[in-house]
Amino acid sequence: MSQTGSRGGSQAVRTRPAGSERALSESYDTALLDLDGVVYAGGKAIAHAVESLETARSGGMHLAYVTNNALRTPDAVAQHLTELGIPTGPSDVITSAQAVARLVSEQVPPGARVLVVGGEGLRVALRERGLEPVESAEDGPAAVVQGYGGPELAWGRFAEACYAIARGVPWFASNTDLTIPSGRGIAPGNGAAVEVVRIATGAEPQVAGKPLPPMHRETILRTGAERALVVGDRLDTDIEGAFNGGVDSLLVLTGVTDGARLLAARPEHRPTYVDADLRGMLGGQPEVVEVGGGFFCGGWTASVRGDALVLEGEGAGMDGLRALCGVAWAVAGDGVCGLDGGKALARLGL
Numbered sequence: 001m002s003q004t005g006s007r008g009g010s011q012a013v014r015t016r017p018a019g020s021e022r023a024l025s026e027s028y029d030t031a032l033l034d035l036d037g038v039v040y041a042g043g044k045a046i047a048h049a050v051e052s053l054e055t056a057r058s059g060g061m062h063l064a065y066v067t068n069n070a071l072r073t074p075d076a077v078a079q080h081l082t083e084l085g086i087p088t089g090p091s092d093v094i095t096s097a098q099a100v101a102r103l104v105s106e107q108v109p110p111g112a113r114v115l116v117v118g119g120e121g122l123r124v125a126l127r128e129r130g131l132e133p134v135e136s137a138e139d140g141p142a143a144v145v146q147g148y149g150g151p152e153l154a155w156g157r158f159a160e161a162c163y164a165i166a167r168g169v170p171w172f173a174s175n176t177d178l179t180i181p182s183g184r185g186i187a188p189g190n191g192a193a194v195e196v197v198r199i200a201t202g203a204e205p206q207v208a209g210k211p212l213p214p215m216h217r218e219t220i221l222r223t224g225a226e227r228a229l230v231v232g233d234r235l236d237t238d239i240e241g242a243f244n245g246g247v248d249s250l251l252v253l254t255g256v257t258d259g260a261r262l263l264a265a266r267p268e269h270r271p272t273y274v275d276a277d278l279r280g281m282l283g284g285q286p287e288v289v290e291v292g293g294g295f296f297c298g299g300w301t302a303s304v305r306g307d308a309l310v311l312e313g314e315g316a317g318m319d320g321l322r323a324l325c326g327v328a329w330a331v332a333g334d335g336v337c338g339l340d341g342g343k344a345l346a347r348l349g350l
């Protein structure tokens with residue numbers, strides 16, 4: 001269970017991963033799962049994801065999938081997951097398109113026209129809120145909303161956004177992830193497209209996606225979660241989003257975050273728990289205990305020697321990483337640990 005325990009913006013600084021005697025899938029009623037780097041990568045299921053999610057679900061945990069990608073509709077995402085062997089309905093998928101559509105609907109008259117720079121996911125989400133997607137600045141939009149449009153998005157769409165914004169129409173963005181992973185490498189994400197419009201207009205959009213509160217609020221409204229556990233692979237979206245929403249989080253190492261980044265995490269990027277993959281949802285989590293000048297977890301003791309983090313003992317690799325997090329985060333306090341953890345991480349194969 002969370003050691004900080006509190007909710008909202010007044011969390012104590014987390015100085016070590018939390019322990020849990022009970023399985024996380026039993027301690028929390030709802031998992032808010034990121035997709036890329038957590039459930040799948042490059043369109044294929046990540047190792048252990050399908051079986052772990054099935055076990056958690058059959059044990060009574062509600063599973064919801066939370067994505068900053070505004071291009072695909074919840075139907076399309078649910079179908080993809082189901083094809084991977086993870087039975088999912090559209091109501092179990094929450095997108096940044098839905099979060100930004102709600103944000104827009106709160107600031108424009110009912111039924112208002114909204115200029116869309118993006119894809120089908122955004123149009124469907126706006127219609128769901130009773131708004132009318134339009135394509136041109138000449139259509140009298142009450143808002144401009146920008147979401148990831150995929151490789152087919154034409155440059156002229158940015159011009160339409162700029163014309164409307166120049167007339168004082170409020171501008172919204174589903175998310176500002178600068179990049180998006182693709183099967184062939186790293187591609188420009190919606191954040192890069194938002195920069196194009198920002199540079200041209202000098203305006204600032206209102207943003208909905210992770211790690212910002214509108215996205216977290218959307219997931220809670222749609223899932224009815226009372227004890228939510230955010231499960232993600234990115235510190236600056238998933239984990240920071242959980243921090244901002246005042247809920248606990250599990251970082252899995254199947255995506256973009258490696259051990260070195262985790263040790264150097266600033267307070268809002270420190271997850272409640274860390275594990276190798278989604279099997280971490282199914283068990284408890286060992287305590288990290290401060291002993292003498294070091295931190296102990298599962299046979300490992302981590303401490304500081306000179307300007308390096310050192311690890312002594314033996315045991316499971318994840319326990320060694322948890323012990324290292326304990327010492328790195330304790331040393332850093334509300335800052336960032338600058339000590340060298342390279343040799344210690346190499347010993348763990350991380």
Ligand SMILES: [Mg+2]
Binds near residue numbers: 234
């Ligand atoms: Mg991810």
